[in-house]
Amino acid sequence: MIEGHQGEQFSFISDGMCSDYNAFGIVIKSVSEYEGWDFVNLDFKNLDAEKVKSKYREVFDLKEGVPIADPYLFIFSHFS
Numbered sequence: 001m002i003e004g005h006q007g008e009q010f011s012f013i014s015d016g017m018c019s020d021y022n023a024f025g026i027v028i029k030s031v032s033e034y035e036g037w038d039f040v041n042l043d044f045k046n047l048d049a050e051k052v053k054s055k056y057r058e059v060f061d062l063k064e065g066v067p068i069a070d071p072y073l074f075i076f077s078h079f080s
Contacts, residue, residue, distance in 0.1 A: 010055050023074055024056055047071070 015021035028042060052071045062068065 010052075010059070012059075024059070025052055025071055025074070042073075044073075 009026055010024065011027045013023040013027075026047075028040075049071050053068055056062070056068060057064070057066075
């Protein structure tokens, strides 16, 4: 399940069956087909980790002093 709003850069992705498997961040590439995905050349030159962390703090109402992990690349497929 991918939660997001039109025009919003950030998304919340949830397994839906297990609350232990959730992700928050920027969706770099997704497809709506059920046939897999094409190869993609990912470019991280403009990734602003502080922007992602700031939005995470805002969405989950975390204060500045609360430590959070740095963003990282997470690739998954609906079919495994």
